[in-house]
Amino acid sequence: MVAQLPEITPPVEDYLKVIYTLVRERGEERASTSAIAERMEVSAASATNMMQKLAEMRLVEYVPYRGVSLTETGEKIALEVIRHHRLIELYLAEALGYSWDTVHDEAERLEHVISEEFEDRIDAMLGHPTTDPHGDPIPPKIGRPPAGSARPLTEVAIGESVVVRRVSDRNGELLRRLAELQLVPGTRVRIVKRSGGGGAMTIEREDVEQSIDEEIARRVFVE
Numbered sequence: 001m002v003a004q005l006p007e008i009t010p011p012v013e014d015y016l017k018v019i020y021t022l023v024r025e026r027g028e029e030r031a032s033t034s035a036i037a038e039r040m041e042v043s044a045a046s047a048t049n050m051m052q053k054l055a056e057m058r059l060v061e062y063v064p065y066r067g068v069s070l071t072e073t074g075e076k077i078a079l080e081v082i083r084h085h086r087l088i089e090l091y092l093a094e095a096l097g098y099s100w101d102t103v104h105d106e107a108e109r110l111e112h113v114i115s116e117e118f119e120d121r122i123d124a125m126l127g128h129p130t131t132d133p134h135g136d137p138i139p140p141k142i143g144r145p146p147a148g149s150a151r152p153l154t155e156v157a158i159g160e161s162v163v164v165r166r167v168s169d170r171n172g173e174l175l176r177r178l179a180e181l182q183l184v185p186g187t188r189v190r191i192v193k194r195s196g197g198g199g200a201m202t203i204e205r206e207d208v209e210q211s212i213d214e215e216i217a218r219r220v221f222v223e
Contacts, residue, residue, distance in 0.1 A: 010112040013081045015040065015050055016059060019070055020078035030067030075144075083139040084111040084119055086132035089169075091122045093133045100133040100184075101175035134175075135166030135185035135221075150221035153191075154199040154214065161190045162222035174219060181210055183220055 018039045022031035037047035055062040059074035070078060088107040092098040098106065114122075123129075123141075130138055137145035150165040164187045167178055178184065182205060192202040192209055199214030 008077060011050075012054065012057075012059070013077060013112060015054060016070065016074050016078040017081050017085075019060065019068060020075060020082065023069065028067075030063075030069045032067045036068070079139040079144065081111055083141070084114055086136055086138045087119060087122050087126070087129075088114070089132045089134070090126055090129055090138075094126065100169075100179065101172040103133060104169045104172070131166070131185070132169075134169040135164070136169065148221075150223050153189075153201075153203075153212075153217040153220040153222055156191050156222060158191050158193060161188060163188050164220055165223050166221045168219035171219075174216065177216065178220070181205075181212065181216075183212075183216070189222070 015036070018036055019031045022035050022039060023029070026035075033047050033051060034044055036051070037044045040047060051060060051062045051068050054060040054068075054074070058071055059077065060068045060070055062068045085107045088110050089103040092103045092106055093100055132138055137148065139145045148165070153162075156162055164183055164185055166185060167175070167183070169175065183189070187205060190204045192204050194201045195211075199217045200212065201217055202209055202211050204210075
């Protein structure tokens, strides 16, 4: 008999996507249950229950008090959903005129339901893009996206000149503020000075100085 694959529901896909993203963002082998619960906006108990379920489905390797990592199957599903999400974001922005602060929520709803044919048609129409509107890499059809070397603006030294590569896409208000400051992928900035011991700083963009707070600086990733 051929083994039957477990039912992959939208909540399962969402958890796998979050685990993949957290591991990638933090450069660690495992994602903690508390970090997953915070990102999913659920209780720690709910996240733990889901980790146990995903482990039973052989989509994750879960070790209590040590966190969770994706299995090969779990990672494949996560990457497929992320590919859908980021292609949809770009399609909404370029073909339908959505602003970059609204595409995330729309893509969250659509990523679970589009067919592989629709995904391929969007990809072809957009010219096989490699990044979404926020600079995040679009996973290839097969395999993983390349490892990035971007770091948050808070880690850049005074006097250093860097280029914005990607920004966090989870906060629409923040994205609107970044658009006003023109801190978008491709923009070159130089760190002029820091304010006190926090992450607030003054940056220079096209000979114009701007002050930004820590909340903005730690959500802008540069190279």
